[in-house]
Amino acid sequence: MSDHDHPHPEHSDPGHSDSGHDIPSELALRVKALESLLVEKGLVDPAALDALIDMYEHKVGPRNGARVVARAWCDPAYRQRLLADGSAAIAELGFTGRQGADMVVVENTDTVHNMVVCTLCSCYPWPVLGLPPVWYKSAPYRARAVRDPRGVLREFGVELPEDVEIRVWDSTAEVRYLVLPQRPPGTEGMSEDELADLVTRDSMIGVGLPRAPGAKSTSAGTGP
Amino acid sequence: MPVLKAVDVEATLRKGDSARLADPVAPRFEVGARVVVRNLNPPGHTRAPRYIRLKRGVIERDHGVFIFPDTNAADQGAKPQHVYSVRFDAREVWGDDAPSNAAIYVDLWDDYLDPA
Numbered sequence: 001m002s003d004h005d006h007p008h009p010e011h012s013d014p015g016h017s018d019s020g021h022d023i024p025s026e027l028a029l030r031v032k033a034l035e036s037l038l039v040e041k042g043l044v045d046p047a048a049l050d051a052l053i054d055m056y057e058h059k060v061g062p063r064n065g066a067r068v069v070a071r072a073w074c075d076p077a078y079r080q081r082l083l084a085d086g087s088a089a090i091a092e093l094g095f096t097g098r099q100g101a102d103m104v105v106v107e108n109t110d111t112v113h114n115m116v117v118c119t120l121c122s123c124y125p126w127p128v129l130g131l132p133p134v135w136y137k138s139a140p141y142r143a144r145a146v147r148d149p150r151g152v153l154r155e156f157g158v159e160l161p162e163d164v165e166i167r168v169w170d171s172t173a174e175v176r177y178l179v180l181p182q183r184p185p186g187t188e189g190m191s192e193d194e195l196a197d198l199v200t201r202d203s204m205i206g207v208g209l210p211r212a213p214g215a216k217s218t219s220a221g222t223g224p
Numbered sequence: 225m226p227v228l229k230a231v232d233v234e235a236t237l238r239k240g241d242s243a244r245l246a247d248p249v250a251p252r253f254e255v256g257a258r259v260v261v262r263n264l265n266p267p268g269h270t271r272a273p274r275y276i277r278l279k280r281g282v283i284e285r286d287h288g289v290f291i292f293p294d295t296n297a298a299d300q301g302a303k304p305q306h307v308y309s310v311r312f313d314a315r316e317v318w319g320d321d322a323p324s325n326a327a328i329y330v331d332l333w334d335d336y337l338d339p340a
Contacts, residue, residue, distance in 0.1 A: 047230035055234060101242035102287070104309075119273050127238075146275065146328050147318060165325040172271050173307050173331030174243045174290050 061130035064095045065178060066199035068105075068128060069210075070192045073183040083107055086178065090128060100127035100176055106169060107180040108206070113160050115153070115206030116169045116177045117145035125176035129201060136205065146170060156207040169206075179206040187213050243291040247304035252334045257283045259310060260340040261332065269297035272336045276328070280340045281312040284329060292333055305334040 038044040068090055072079040082089035086103035090096070103125060106114040118124065119142045124132035135141050144152050149166045153159070160166070169177045181203040187195060190213065198215075202208025228236060253259060260280045264272050271293050285308065292303035314326035 043227060045227055045229055048228045048233050051230040051233035052237075055237060059234075060237075096240055097238040098241050101240035102244060104285075104287075119275070120271060149326060150323065163325065165327070166323070168326070168328045169309075170273065170328060170330045172273055173287075173333070175287050175307070175309075175331055 056126070056131050060097070060127060062128070062199075062201035062204065063196070064093075064130075065125075065128035065201070065204045066196040067093055068095070068178070069180055069199045069204065070196035072105075072180055073187075073195055074192045079180075082180065090178075095127040097127045099123070100125045102175045103128075103178060104169075104175050105178045105180050106167065108182045110182075111163070112165050112167060113153075113206065114167045114169060114177075114179045115145065115149060116171060116179060117142055118171045119143070119146055120172040123171045123176060125178055128178055129204060133201070153207060156202065158207065158209060179204050181206075181210050184210050184212050243293075245289045245291060245302065245304045247289050249289050249304050249306065251286055251306040251308075253283045253286075253306075253308060253337065253339070255283050255286060258340040259283060259337040261310075261336055262338055264336065266294060268294070270294050272332065273330060276310075276312055276317060276330055276332075279312050279317050281310040281316070281330075283308045284311045285309040287331065290333070292335060294333075294335070303335070307331050307333050308337075310337070 035044070035049075039046055068082065071093065072082050078089060078092075081092075082105050086105040087101065089105075090100070090103055108114055117136075122132050122137040124136060141152065146168050149168050150160070153166075171177050181199065183195070184198060187198065194213075198211045198213065200208050200210060203210045258280065259282070261272060261276050261278060263278050264270060265277075287307045287309065289304050290307045292305055295301050295303040308331070309329050310332050312328045312330065313324075314322035314328065315324060317328060
């Protein structure tokens with residue numbers, strides 16, 4: 001994963017000890033055994049597996065979502081369409097596909113902050129964010145995002161005024177959610193491309209905020 | 225099931241996998257209706273998270289008609305029905321020590337809900 005340098009919950013996550021990223025070698029072995037069996041029986045084409053991995057490593061990732069957000073920041077009519085029919089507005093930019101056929105976009109404002117979780121598994125909007133980070137799938141994030149969202153946000157370094165309403169979207173059904181973060185102050189006159197560079201993966205899950213202009217661009221939360 | 229070929233991967237993934245159905249099923253609830261989640265504890269698959277069972281909420285948005293996973297997973301048919309975004313106040317779910325200005329939105333099928 002390219003988000004290994006992410007400064008927070010992956011490392012401080014309370015679930016790290018029992019469900020963090022150290023995949024048991026037994027599990028890895030079981031996957032390998034299953035793969036060779038499926039390939040031997042002709043049920044899986046190894047070239048298709050490679051194509052699948054290539055697609056989510058290089059073509060589909062949070063830069064797609066960042067394009068959507070930057071467009072919404074620049075184009076009020078697009079923002080309206082995005083909030084009214086997320087699937088159609090996202091498809092306008094060419095981002096469609098599995099785990100993103102039915103999209104709802106929720107907008108952060110001065111009075112409302114949205115964050116997304118799937119308490120039952122790891123549902124995540126693949127076409128705009130790619131595959132979910134490890135912490136998103138971890139039991140502690142899934143349990144605590146709904147029980148103590150402010151505490152979780154604090155661990156991600158996000159402190160919001162007490163009077164901001166927190167809305168947690170538990171995407172356990174068929175709809176996938178994308179958070180439209182607030183455009184950072186001091187970005188007037190920036191181009192859509194420049195704005196897209198400020199949009200982090202975490203800000204579109206709702207556990208982070210976009211980077212301030214001039215802040216160092218790192219790979220944290222932005223890699224595919 | 226046909227084996228997925230490398231050349232078809234991109235088109236297949238981009239096509240999507242919506243569980244939305246065109247069946248003209250009437251919604252049981254209007255936006256703004258007060259609902260309570262049924263106390264469901266099926267032995268098989270369900271998408272009604274345990275933490276909101278018997279909790280009261282308000283229909284926030286009607287997402288339309290979708291396959292019902294509880295029956296579909298058990299090979300008992302798609303049972304098309306509406307899915308709603310239901311808003312639950314944090315205090316309704318977690319009690320009085322939860323913040324007053326927090327809410328959880330859960331997507332729930334008609335069969336999970338009763339009028340409150």
